[in-house]
Amino acid sequence: MVQHMREEKTSDVQSLADPGHPVKCSPVIIDNVPLNGPTLNVLVSENFIHQSMSIIVEDAIKKATDVREKVCEWRSPEQLKELLDLELRDGAESESEILQRFKDAIRYSVKTTHPRFFNQLYAGMDPYSMVASFIIEALKPSLYTYEVAPVFTLVEEAVLKKMMELIGWKDGGDGIFNAGGSMSNMYAVNLARYRCCPDIKENGLSAAPHLVMFTSQECHYSISKAAALLGIGTKNVYAIPSDERGKMIPSALEEQILSAKSEGAVPFMVNATAGTTVLGAFDPIDEIADICEKHNLWLHVDACWGGAALVSSKHKHLLKGIHRADSVAWNPHKMLMACLQCSAFMVRDKTSLLQRCHSARASYLFQQDKFYDVSYDTGDKSVQCSRKPDAFKIWLMWKALGSRELEQRVDRALAMARYLAQEIKQREGFRLLMEPEYANICFWYIPPSLRNLPDGPELWGKLHKVAPVIKERMMKKGSMMVGYQPHGEKANFFRMIIISPQVSRQDMDFVLDEIHNLGKDL
Structure with missing residues (x-):
């Protein structure tokens, strides 16, 4: 039987390698399933991949980055459901039908690599990072042990080392790539809590003190989500007032820390933001670090953007004092243009705090008697099990461009933001919310019909309705994508994000x- 199976395997391989000369043999039957070698025809698969890659290059790369093409081809959910035929059936579709599905998916998707996509904190296309993503998908690795991902384990270590050098941690630290900045911020809250109350990991929250944390009112919503997920509670996240530019006010932070202590709460963490989502503001990290050191609080810097x-x-002066942080979140998939997702979480600690906090010691993965150095088995630092080697997307790009080219990209994007701000100030009907500190340019468009109204409730009430209409028109036309939002008591305004070279x-x-053309009749 063993010999028969070996011959059968050889025959099947020959059959797939030479479809014109199939070799017939008797299958082995297990549970009424014939086991007659591989069922995947490699040649057919390769042909499909070649055709698909041609479509990707033509439609998802060339056309999607051509300024003459649309940013999006808008359809309502109901229309799109009819166009795409989303139902999954028992029978298989033909290869030509599948390729058409492929084309339709590209056609009706937003082209976030288009030069006129300014809607989010990511944009543009880097070919090296894109190819790195292709390689990752082709190899299908998972990053938890060195034995299954040796190259990518070492790549992640190298990228984290470089990023920590830029932060200013001369003695290094620890870190891991994970599924987005929200996850990084959750890691920070979890580690800060673990340092404060390590027994919570085993005993839960029942015996925990009344823990409270502090963050700017301009922070990312993931901070509150982390508090909810980890059982701290959103009411125990103290929102510290910000100044007119969106920066946390350090004196207000210390006041609230002292107030919380006087009420019997146990402060354990402060989150500072380096580049807020809307205004692009940078909290004064040095001053906040002074307060954290005084009160023995964990300082996390959300520098995702x-x-x-x-x-x-x-x-880099925008992040002055970041080297004093206990942890930092940084997303290379944003301004540095690595392919999504590419998010790093780093800690200054070198005592394996990250691993002690998150480890579960799964014996089927993290055996301690392996034949190699098991310190390279990094998976127990993560709350995930399967984890993509996202660091490869920034590593290959960094190798191809070098630090100097990355620096030029950042400098050019911020210079372009200054140019746009100057143009806004010179144009009739446009009003700048504030001078940009980073790549966020926030402004109002005031249609001719509203320009003679005095500042007051009537003007701002009517102006609040302008941006949503212009956004709808630009989406349906497909000419560009620019986001809008209200902010506090301020009426809806546009928020332009400039990234791509x-x-x-x-x-x-x-x-x-x-x-102006889309809104002049409003």
Whole structure:
């Protein structure tokens, strides 16, 4: 039987390698299932992949980055459901049908790599990072043990080391890539809590003190989500007032820390933001660090958006004091343009705090008697099990471009933001919310019909309705994508995010012209 199975395997391999000369043999039957070698025809698969890659290059890369093409081809959910035929059936579709599905998915998706996509904190296309993503998907690795991902384990270590050097941790630290900045911020809350109350890991919250944490009112919503998920509770997240530029006020922070202590609460963490989502503000890290040291609080810096300024000698001052943080979140998939997702969480601690906090010691993965150095089995630092080697996306790009080119990208993006701000100030009907500190440009468009109204409730009430209408029109036209939002008591305004080196001054001028054309009748 063993010999028969060996012959059968050889025959099947020959059959797939040479479809014109199949070799017949008797299958082995197990549970009424014939086991007659591989059922995947490698040649057919390769042919499909080649055709698919041609479509990707033509439709998802060339056309998607062509300024003459649409940013999106808008359809309502009901229309899109009909166009895509989303139902899953028992029978298989033909290869030609599948390729058409492929084309349709690209056609009706938003082209976030388009030069006129300014809607989110990511944009543009880097070819090296894209190829790195292709390699990851082709190899299908999972990053938990060195034995299954040796190359990617070492790549992650190298990238984290470089990022920690830029933060200013001369003695290094620890870290891990994970599934997004929200996850990184959750890690920070969990580690801060573990350092404060390590027994919670085993005993739970029942015997825990009344823990409270502090963050700017401008912080990312993931901080409150982390508090909810970890059982701290959103009411125990103290929102510290910010100044007119969106920066946390340190004196207000200390006041609330003292107030919380006087009420019997146990402060354990402060979250500072380096690059807020809307205004692009940078909290004064040095001053906040002084307060954290005084009160023995964990300082986390959410630099998911603003961390890229660390690669620029011209702009790294925005994060002055970040080397004093206990932990840092930084997303290379934002300003540095690595493919999604690419998110790093780093801690200054070198006592394996990250592993002690998260480890579960799964014996089927993390055996201690392996034949190699098990310190390279990094998976127990993560709350995930399966984990993509996302660091490879920034590593290959960094190798291809070098630090100098990355610095030039950041400098150019911020210079382009300054150009747009200057143009806004010079154009009738446009009003800048504030001078940009980073790559967030916030402004109002005031239609001709509202320009003679005095500042007051009537103007701002009517202006609040303008941006949503212009956004709808630009989406349905497909000309560009720019986000809008209210902020506190301020009426809806546009928030432009500039990242991609594909963006030109002509694109900036186009955005302002297009907003006027789409909204001048309002």
